Amino acid sequence: MRCDLFCSVVDNFGDIGICWRLARQLQTEYQWQVTLWVDDLVSFQKICHSIKPELRLQLQQGVLVRHWTDVLPELSDADKPDLVIEALACSIPSAYLHWMAAFADKPLWLNLEYLSAEDWVHGCHALPSPHPQLPLQKYFFFPGFTAQTGGLLRERGLIDRLVRIAGSTDLQQQFWQQAGLTDAMEYQQKISLFAYSQAQISPWLEQLANGCQTTLLLVPKGQLATDLTQLFSELNTGRFDKKSLSIRVLDFMPQPMYDQLLACCDINFVRGEDSVIRAHWAGRVFIWQIYRQEEQAHLVKLQAFLDKYLQHAPAEQKVCLEKLHMAWNLEQDISTEFALFNKFREEIQIHNKKWQEYLIQQQDLASNLVRFAENKLIMSRNFS
Numbered sequence: 157m158r159c160d161l162f163c164s165v166v167d168n169f170g171d172i173g174i175c176w177r178l179a180r181q182l183q184t185e186y187q188w189q190v191t192l193w194v195d196d197l198v199s200f201q202k203i204c205h206s207i208k209p210e211l212r213l214q215l216q217q218g219v220l221v222r223h224w225t226d227v228l229p230e231l232s233d234a235d236k237p238d239l240v241i242e243a244l245a246c247s248i249p250s251a252y253l254h255w256m257a258a259f260a261d262k263p264l265w266l267n268l269e270y271l272s273a274e275d276w277v278h279g280c281h282a283l284p285s286p287h288p289q290l291p292l293q294k295y296f297f298f299p300g301f302t303a304q305t306g307g308l309l310r311e312r313g314l315i316d317r318l319v320r321i322a323g324s325t326d327l328q329q330q331f332w333q334q335a336g337l338t339d340a341m342e343y344q345q346k347i348s349l350f351a352y353s354q355a356q357i358s359p360w361l362e363q364l365a366n367g368c369q370t371t372l373l374l375v376p377k378g379q380l381a382t383d384l385t386q387l388f389s390e391l392n393t394g395r396f397d398k399k400s401l402s403i404r405v406l407d408f409m410p411q412p413m414y415d416q417l418l419a420c421c422d423i424n425f426v427r428g429e430d431s432v433i434r435a436h437w438a439g440r441v442f443i444w445q446i447y448r449q450e451e452q453a454h455l456v457k458l459q460a461f462l463d464k465y466l467q468h469a470p471a472e473q474k475v476c477l478e479k480l481h482m483a484w485n486l487e488q489d490i491s492t493e494f495a496l497f498n499k500f501r502e503e504i505q506i507h508n509k510k511w512q513e514y515l516i517q518q519q520d521l522a523s524n525l526v527r528f529a530e531n532k533l534i535m536s537r538n539f540s
């Protein structure tokens with residue numbers, strides 16, 4: 157199978173994060189030949205350090221990466237893929253669509269949508285949509301948390317690898333060494349903090365500084381790290397210490413290493429669409445800041461997620477997690493909610509394990525996508 161996967165980096169790292177993960181999985185687990193078209197190689201390089209932004213074409217971990225610019229390369233019949241994936245609301249160039257439409261045996265065209273826990277997704281997943289002018293039709297493919305959706309990205313063997321790390325001090329020590337955080341094991345709790353801006357973060361940091369446990373707080377470079385540097389100028393050096401709290405600013409890690417970080421931390425603050433799912437697989441407790449949308453549409457999506465995630469959680473934990481998530485997403489002070497969350501941490505961890513077990517009973521996104529594509533292609537070839 158040959159697949160062209162189109163990715164436009166709108167902002168942040170979710171678009172490329174998801175596409176890169178999917179591309180590698182299709183290649184390594186299904187031996188598909190994947191060409192990943194990406195319009196921003198500089199962002200890509202942050203999560204895959206070997207990317208060379210100046211190259212038009214490069215092979216990375218078995219995936220052909222093509223810099224997607226306004227000028228389309230010459231395409232011949234030999235370049236025809238079996239499947240074209242238009243990821244996360246990007247638009248395939250019209251010249252490319254005309255090229256696809258000219259084949260008698262047309263490639264299958266999928267629109268990989270954004271993640272949502274809302275129930276309307278069930279009715280839209282896998283629906284066809286004819287192109288208004290060209291003899292082409294695309295299918296909507298929705299990721300999601302239920303068996304009526306396309307599922308979630310989850311590589312083969314991932315959970316076992318993460319469970320091994322989470323259960324082994326030796327592996328954790330190795331990870332911290334590799335990450336250049338040689339003193340990490342000395343801290344009683346480690347928190348990864350990947351979030352958008354947080355206007356009222358100071359009281360919570362103060363709470364951690366005055367806590368009876370020592371805390372290592374790890375913040376990747378970006379807006380939040382810049383905001384924290386405004387609060388604590390010492391962070392310019394990459395480190396700020398106050399009583400029980402030590403804050404470190406980290407360079408972005410390659411994706412597999414970020415997975416390990418999540419498995420080695422006690423609490424993970426995650427954001428957007430991809431890191432939140434990685435936090436699920438890492439099995440530690442997490443707090444999610446959803447990507448903001450106009451007219452607060454994201455809060456509806458957040459509530460839909462919380463409803464599913466907490467459906468079988470004990471009432472007190474449900475209230476605690478809902479309040480904490482709402483406060484964090486509204487950029488309010490979370491210190492009261494966080495104190496309660498810490499009190500329930502073990503129980504929440506147990507609940508998360510059950511939620512994870514429910515999710516891993518379902519097929520993952522790549523296998524659903526492969527099955528869907530193969531069935532559709534077999535059907536269309538039998539009929540033509």
Ligand SMILES: Cc1cn([C@H]2C[C@H](O)[C@@H](COP(=O)(O)OP(=O)(O)O[C@H]3O[C@@H](C)[C@H](O)[C@@H](O)[C@H]3O)O2)c(=O)[nH]c1=O
Pocket residue numbers: 166167168169170171172173174202203350376407408409410411412414427428429430431432447
């Ligand atoms: C912090 C860190 C992240 N990552 C990866 C994990 C993810 O693949 C990616 C971050 O993506 P997300 O978690 O989705 O958060 P994000 O905020 O960067 O991306 C967002 O982009 C918007 C355009 C989308 O619409 C949002 O839904 C969202 O996906 O970066 C690393 O590989 N190394 C790191 O050190």
